[in-house]
Structures are given as C-alpha cells and as structure tokens.
Amino acid sequence: MPALGSTAKVPPSNAEAERSVLGCCLIDNQALAVVTSYLKTDDFYEPSHQLIYETILTLYMDNRAVDTLTIKDALESSGQLERAGGWQYIEALPNAVPFITRAREYAGIVRQKAVLRRLIQAVESVRDLAYQDQEDPDELLDLASQKIYEIRENHDVTGLEALGDIMSRAVNEIAELAEGKSGRRAVKTGYPSLDTLLGGLNRGTLNILAARPAMGKSALALNIAMHAALDSGLTCAVFSLEMSKEEIASRFLSAKAYVDSRKLKSGQVAGDDWDKLSEVLPQLYASKIFIDDTAATTPLTMLSSCRQLQIEHQLGLVVIDYMQLMSSQNNRGDNRQQEISDISRSLKLMAKELDVPVIALSQLSRACEARQDKHPVLSDLRDSGSIEQDADSVMFLFRPDYYVQDHLPQEVEEADLVVAKNRSGATGTIKLGWMPSYTLFVDLSRQEAPDEYVGAQAQDFDAPYELE
Numbered sequence: 001m002p003a004l005g006s007t008a009k010v011p012p013s014n015a016e017a018e019r020s021v022l023g024c025c026l027i028d029n030q031a032l033a034v035v036t037s038y039l040k041t042d043d044f045y046e047p048s049h050q051l052i053y054e055t056i057l058t059l060y061m062d063n064r065a066v067d068t069l070t071i072k073d074a075l076e077s078s079g080q081l082e083r084a085g086g087w088q089y090i091e092a093l094p095n096a097v098p099f100i101t102r103a104r105e106y107a108g109i110v111r112q113k114a115v116l117r118r119l120i121q122a123v124e125s126v127r128d129l130a131y132q133d134q135e136d137p138d139e140l141l142d143l144a145s146q147k148i149y150e151i152r153e154n155h156d157v158t159g160l161e162a163l164g165d166i167m168s169r170a171v172n173e174i175a176e177l178a179e180g181k182s183g184r185r186a187v188k189t190g191y192p193s194l195d196t197l198l199g200g201l202n203r204g205t206l207n208i209l210a211a212r213p214a215m216g217k218s219a220l221a222l223n224i225a226m227h228a229a230l231d232s233g234l235t236c237a238v239f240s241l242e243m244s245k246e247e248i249a250s251r252f253l254s255a256k257a258y259v260d261s262r263k264l265k266s267g268q269v270a271g272d273d274w275d276k277l278s279e280v281l282p283q284l285y286a287s288k289i290f291i292d293d294t295a296a297t298t299p300l301t302m303l304s305s306c307r308q309l310q311i312e313h314q315l316g317l318v319v320i321d322y323m324q325l326m327s328s329q330n331n332r333g334d335n336r337q338q339e340i341s342d343i344s345r346s347l348k349l350m351a352k353e354l355d356v357p358v359i360a361l362s363q364l365s366r367a368c369e370a371r372q373d374k375h376p377v378l379s380d381l382r383d384s385g386s387i388e389q390d391a392d393s394v395m396f397l398f399r400p401d402y403y404v405q406d407h408l409p410q411e412v413e414e415a416d417l418v419v420a421k422n423r424s425g426a427t428g429t430i431k432l433g434w435m436p437s438y439t440l441f442v443d444l445s446r447q448e449a450p451d452e453y454v455g456a457q458a459q460d461f462d463a464p465y466e467l468e
Contacts, residue, residue, distance in 0.1 A: 012116040013045035017109035019096040022049060024103040025056050026067055027094045031103035036060055037171075038107045043114040048085045051075070052093075055084075068094065122147035142300065145307050187234060187317050187357050190227025191443040193430045197419055198393060201317070201357035205392035205423075206348040210362040210381060212369065215397045216415070217361050218243065219439040220432075221319045222251055224359065225289060230256070234316030235288040237309055239302055241325035245291045252289070255440040256280040262437070288313055296327045299346035306354055315356050320347065322361035323387070341386040348390040362387060364396070374403055378420050394421035399434060415441065 021039070024031035036057060044050045055074050059066045068091050075081040075090075084090065126144045129135050135143075186200025201207055201224075211217040218240075225236045240248055254261040257276040263269050269277070290309060294301070302320070309315045320326070328342040344360075351358040364380045376396040381387045388394060396418040401410075417430040433442045 011045065011120060012113045014109050014113050015046060015049075016096070017106050017113075018044050018046060018049045019093055020098065020106040021103065021110055022052055022056070023093040023095070023097040024100055024106065025053075026071065027097065028100050028103070029066075031100060032056070032060060032066055034104050035107050038104065039110060043110055045113065045117070048083065048089070051080055051084045052090065119148070142304050145304055148311070187228055188232055189224045190231060191224075191417075191430065191432070191441070193443050194417065194419075197426060197428050197430065198422060199425055201359070202392070202424060203355050203357060204352045205357050206344075206351045206390055207357055207359045208362050208381075208387055208391040208394045209359055209397065210364050210376065210394065211397040212364050212366075212376075215399055215402065216434055216436075216439070216441065217397050218321050219251065219255075220397060220417075220441050221321060221359050221361055222248065222439075223255060223441050225317060225319050226252055226255060226287075228317045229287040229289045230283055232316070233288070235309060235313040236290070236317045236319065237306055237315060238289060238291045238319045238321070239297060240291065240293045240321045241295055241297065242321055243293065245293045248291055248293075251439050252284055253277060253280070254438050256284060258438055258440075260437045261439050296325065298327050299343055299350060303346075303350045303353070306350065306356075310354055310356075315354060317356055318351070318354070318358045320358065320360045322363065323347075324363050344387045344390045369403075374398070375416070375418065376420075388421065391421060392423040393419065395419050411435065411437070412442075 021035055025035050039053070041050050041054045041057065044053055052071065052075075055071055056066055059070055059074060064070060071090055072081065072087055075084050081087065122144070126140065126147065129140060129143070186195075186198075186202045188195050188200050189198075209217050209221055222238070225238055228234045229236045238248065243251075250264045251261065253259065254264055257273075257280045259269070259273045259276050263273060290313075292302075292305060302318075306315055306318060323340065323343055326343050328339045328346070347358055347360050362381060364376050368374050368376045368380045375398050378388050378394060380396075381394070396416075398416045398418060399413060400416070401413050413434045413436070415432040415434040417432055419427045419430065421427065431444050433444055434440075435442065
C-alpha cells in the first residue's frame, strides 16, 4: 500500500472478483473448465491469488480433484500455504461466490483489470524510451502499436508454451465448430473447388498467387477479397502497388454487377447498367474492404496498418499486389534476390502475427514461355527460391488461350489454377472460367453464375477439379 499522502497510483484490480473466481473453481467443475480456458496466472493482481490459481491449474492438469482440501495439501507440501493466505483464507473462498453461474462474468472482470495493467506497463515502457531520445520515432511508433496490438489480441510473446495451454484453446475451437459457431475456420475463397483442395485459406498462412503478366492474377486476388468481404463479412486489407484505389473500386463494381469494365472506364454506361450498379452499390458500400495504393511500400508499414485494422475491425484477410514491387526495410542494394527473400519472410511472419491468411501476388520468370508446355512450375518463381520455402501454398494462374496466335476474346475463357504447393494437403488443378469483360473468374462447379456464363462454352470444359 502507498504511504499516507503519497501520490503513487495503485494499478487497476478487483480483489472481490479474484476471490469469486477462485471460489468458483473450488466448488464447481464446469466453472473450473470455463475459468482455466479464459484466465492465466498473471491475470490475477494479488500475489496470493496468483499462487492459489497456479496450484489450481497444476491439480487440474494432473487430472486431480480441485477443492479446498486438495489446494491446502498441495500448498502445504510446497511450503507456500502461508504465502497463499493460510488455511482459513482458502477455506473461506467458496463463501465469497455470489452466484456460481456467473463465473465467466467474474473472470471477465479479472481479465479486464489485467488488460488495463498491461496497457499501463506498455505505455510506460514506450514513454521511458521516448524520454531517452535514442530511438527512431517511426520505430518507436511501431513498437507502441505492436505492444497495444499484443494486449488486444492477448498475444504474450513468451516463446515456449505448455501443451496443456495450447490444448485448452484447441478443444474450445473444436467445440465452437461443433456448435456451428465460426471458431477459427479457414477463410472461404468463393471458389468451392479451391476451398475443397486447400481447405480454405487457413489463418496465419502465406499464400502465393503467381502468374506471367496479363494472366489475371490481380483480378483473381480481388475476386477472392470480394467474396470474403461480401459473402463472409470479413475485413479485407488490399495493398496495391500497381493499380490505384479508384481502378480497384471500378473492378469491384464490374465484377459484382456484371457490367463491362470498359464501359466503366469510358463512362459509356447504359440504363440497364445503371440498374445493375445501383443494385450492388449498397453491398459494396457496407463492405469492410480497405485499400492502400502507396507505391514501394514495405512489409513493416503494411504490418503497422494491418495491426490498426485488427484492433478496429478484426482483420480477416490481406491481399498484396505484388511482391516484386515492394521494398524491404533492409535495403540490400543490388542484391534483389536477397531483398525478395527478406520480403517473403516478413510476409510469412506478418501472417502468423496477425493470425490471418495473406495472399501475396508474384511475377513468374520468362522461363515458362520458352517451354513447349507453358504451364508454370515452382522453379519459375521469380527472384528468389525462398518464396516457395516460406509459402504455405503456391498457386499458378494459367490461361492456355493467351498463347494462341490470332486468338479472339470470348465471353468465357478457360483458365487453370494450379495448386503446386499445399503444406496442409494435396496439390492439383482447378478449372476456372475467365470473363474478361467483368475481370471476373468463376468456378465451373458453382451454380450461381451470370446469364452470359451459362451456355457459353462452359459445357466444353474439362472437369473442374483434377487431383494430383
């Protein structure tokens, strides 16, 4: 306790809530399961409560009974009973519980106070560094953002973590899925065949979408972002180092309303087209798609922006178009291959920290165009072999008609999406339909498609899914 007249401030805490939580753990197994999956030892402020809760966790993980007698015995055996408040204090904890059914609410109070204490510590540490005047301001701002983000997401960077703690989260996620809740399910791409092969875009993964220029990789990535935002209600961050924000917005309009993109560029929009645009505008207005068209941005600036989105809107997907236009914060001079390696690694770490899937577009080398079979392979990834190493999945987009001389554009063209690497499953080729007028790819297994797609040449395509 601070001395009388002292101006020292007491960190936020609630002793009554802490006692109620401990009491719930000692008298009800269901409350015990709820609390142990929700709170950690250092969420408690009082040292004696930390000691009691740590003992509860030890007994619980050892599959032993948890009650006042077993806690007393464990603390006596370790010589810490008096530090925990003594036998009378522990015996009285169950009586401190107002309502056993409100264990989660009491735990919520304890956790809120713990978050406030961590926030105070984070701000004070950044303040001390600022007073020292030895740090780069931009780096200090990023450090402050990172500390606040970690508190918000309850990410304690402690390195090794006990399997028991991890299993507790895993079981809760399985239970949520079994109950039909969202849990930590992978992000759906909007292309069922691709979702079947990949299992969706898993959180914390780096997914590379690569192709030669003019194949439509930007369009496909934007299509996936649009599906994720409109169909699943996710927040999507799009970093475009090639197209402007306005051009991307126009592509979303064209793909969603099925209005020829050339009409939107020229302003030659007919009456029916206005009706189509008016129909989809409310959905696009309400979507949580955020676009950044800053040129030559770095992984660090992207991470900082994404952290802010995570705090404000619960980020769900990141799209980057494209890697070879990015700059590394570690300028390697003429060693572009090493710089791309740094970027690739940074994007993988960003995906893990944000716990969202990242789709990063990449150019392919000209090597594939020199071969008779021009389908891309992993060795065609441009500038660095580390892209393949860091990626959880690598997809190649290939349109055979692109290499046909005197080819006339069609309403729907065949496209191959080759999943060449899939860390969590099989590889294979997905058959897509490319609609250049709308800068839109459609899955040939989908039932929903515009009238222009139905009856075009889709019936002549091969099966939409080839497993390798």
